[in-house]
Amino acid sequence: MSTPLSGTSAAPAHIPTATFELGSYQAAVDAQLQAFGTQNFTERFWQKDATLWTQDAQAQQSIRSFMGWLRVAEDLQQAVPDLEQFVAEVKAAGFSHVVVMGMGGSTMAPIVFRESAEQGPNGLNMLVLDTTDPGTIQEIEQAVPLAHTLFIVASKSGTTAEPLAFGDYFYARLKEIKGERAGENFIGITDPGTPFVATAEKLGYRRVFLNFPEVGGRFSALTYFGLVPAALYGLDVREILTRALHMMRACGANGPAENNPGEALGVALGVLAQAGHDKLTLLVPPSLSSLGLWMEQLVAESTGKEGLGILPIADEPLASADYGLDRVFVYVGYKGQSDAANEQLIKQLREKGHPIITILMNDVLDLGQEFFRWEVATAVASAVFGINPFDQPNVQAAKTATDKLMKAVEEHGELPQQPATLAENGLTFYASHAGAAGSAAELVKDFFGQAQAGDYLSVQAYLTETPTVTGAIQQIRAAVLNSRHIATTAGYGPRFLHSTGQYHKGGPNTGLFLQLTADNPNDLPLPGRSYTFGTLKNAQAQGDLEALHHNGRRTLRVHLGADAAQGLQTLLALVPTR
Structure with missing residues (x-):
């Protein structure tokens, strides 16, 4: 009701x-609530009635198969003793740190838990790796005692390129230290039957947690993807789940609410x-x-x-x-x-x-x-x-473009080079709407001059995340917000590809996309591949740009050179302030 x-x-x-x-919108909201009440919306929602979203039969089947998140907190309650025992086992084995390695839904909840809560008295120091940026990977490697660190490879499909690459890299590092016992430092979280299950068994992983296949990645905060890291961090997962059950009941899990x-x-x-x-x-x-x-x-x-x-x-x-x-x-x-x-x-x-x-x-x-x-x-x-909330039809476009670029790397040894619009003061510009701009200042002004009421700016930083870089990006956002009065977002790549990337290509065509790239002076080899992490990151940036162009989006890529922080300051001076 x-x-x-x-x-x-x-x-x-x-x-x-x-x-x-x-x-003034109160009346319209109340009217929609009343309409849902007349349609018996809540009961049908909990019965997984897909006609609430679409009349397409194929889409309805997809919706029904991804609504396991509705009651997953009840299922996980039964797993709490096992989680507590596993944490005790890990502590007894001498582990002091844990690194969660994944992308999108497999890392977002762990990031929130880590940043929002203090580490529990019996928890491990937790870091999260969700970028192919080699500088960030090096920082994490240097921040933890490898032999006493538990690495979580988290991938729902068991085929996600980034967490598998992270796992390969750190497994090779642990093998240098522990030889054939390297697998003791690794656990996996994936769906049953994925290729990764067999890989983890072959490599001697300490444990593989099999998640719920009927729960999509972005709805997985209250599954093993969120709660295994939370338990290892020392949080009270039993209480987290108990409170989630309160919200479930308030939302109609046990009948009209x-x-x-x-x-x-x-x-x-x-x-x-x-x-x-x-x-x-x-x-x-x-x-x-x-x-x-x-x-x-x-x-x-x-x-x-x-x-x-x-x-x-x-x-x-x-x-x-x-x-x-x-x-x-x-x-x-x-x-x-x-x-x-x-x-x-x-x-x-x-x-x-x-x-x-x-x-x-x-x-x-x-x-x-x-x-x-x-x-x-x-x-x-x-x-x-009236849309399906559980699919992501436009995400694959950037992945496909990236895969094509990586095949070119394997065949020719380098990424295909895009033609630059212009280069000036150490910055190189690649614009989708270059116009007649003869200078960097004109090009940047023309790019932001496209902004209209209801548009938004998306700053997409394929850079090493540091306070200095983040601060400069925030300055760009503030300048655009106050001069153009449009909403602004910012994300580090490739992380955002697994979150807002769908909206960028499939949502309304109201975005201005400022992509920021830089050199990778401290690149890292990727075990078993002919390319580096830096090359993979560059391909992901270029692939996403191609997908944006394919969908008619307004873009400007700026390559910042060898010093991203300095390049950002040069760019910031070009951003219009009025």
């Missing part, structure tokens, strides 16, 4: 509070997006800054297709000018915790009439509840749109 939404949701006390300030928190959020987001507020701008305190990474993949990859979608805007600098009218602001924080900067911003947004949704958790273990609330909300918003 669905009831009209107004003000603060009346969910049970143990459910994080949600408040909706939707102004008043004030269904997942449905309320999903309907609000869907109706607002249809009304033009399709930029879901996430505001969080510093301790929750990584939540946006997880939300980007879940929401963007699920909804960004068929020219539609909701684009999460995460970690955006605060604007000094008015925001556009394409926003809905969502604040996720903690009850009783002061957050002065966001509180002041929300006050200003409220005065200007922007739609605002506020969710207040009790503590960090409520993340289990929020993961589930947002999973339900994303599926519900997709039903409002």
Whole structure:
């Protein structure tokens, strides 16, 4: 049963509070909730009735086969003793560190747990590797005692190129140290029957956790992909799951529920997006800054297709000018915790009439509840749109282009070179809309001059992630936000290919894509391959650019040269500030 939404949701006390300030859109949201109630939406949702999303028979079968996430928290509750025993075994074996290696859904939840919660008293020091950037791989290798580090190779399909490459690299390093016992330092997480299962057995992996095939990657936070790392990090996974079950019941798992928190959020987001507020701008305190990474993949990859979608805007600098009218602001924080900067911003947004949704958790273990609330909300918003939330039809395009480029590398020893538009002051530019620009300043000005109301900027950094580089990218975002008044996003490649990459190609054609690349001075060989990590990263960047061009997107690639930080400063001087 669905009831009209107004003000603060009346969910049970143990459910994080949600408040909706939707102004003139309240009536439309209430009408959609009432319509869902008339259609018996909640009961059909839990019965996996695929007609809620599409009338296409093939798509309906796909939807039904990927809704195992609805009750996976119940299944994982039974696995908690085994997880606790495994952590004790690993500790007794002398391990002090764990490195989670994967892409997309296999690493997003671990990143959130690591960045949002303190390491538990019995936990391992945890790092996450989800980039083919050789500089980052070297940093992780130097940061851990290899012999006492447990490496997790996480891949749902068991064929994902990046985690398999990471596993090969570190297995070779451990073999130099431990010989045939190298496998003791590795575990896998994958679906049953994947090729990786046999590989892990052959290499002597300590353990392979077989996940749930009916759960897609971006809906897997409450599966082994999220909870094995959480347990090793020392978090109370039993309590995380218990709270997730509270949210499940509130969302109708055991029958009709008043004030269904997942449905309320999903309907609000869907109706607002249809009304033009399709930029879901996430505001969080510093301790929750990584939540946006997880939300980007879940929401963007699920909804960004068929020219539609909701684009999460995460970690955006605060604007000094008015925001556009394409926003809905969502604040996720903690009850009783002061957050002065966001509180002041929300006050200003409220005065200007922007739609605002506020969710207040009790503590960090409520993340289990929020993961589930947002999973339900994303599926519900997709039903409002009438699209399949569980496929990713445009993701393969970049992978196919990358594979083609890597075959060329194997045949000719190097990547095919793209013709440059111009080179100036150590920067090389590759533009999809070069026009008559005769200088770098004109080229950059013309690129950003294409921005219109409702557009967004996507900064795609195939660079080593450092505070200096991130700071410069944030400066670019701030300059564009305040001069062009459009939403801005930023992601490190190839990580974002497994999250917002679907939205970039399948969502509305409203993006301006600034791709940043640089030399790889400290490249690393990839065991068993004829190429390096740097070459693979470059191919992924070039492949994604080709996929964007194929979909008619507006792009500008800037190669920053040998010093990415210095190159960014040179580029920043060219970005228009008015």
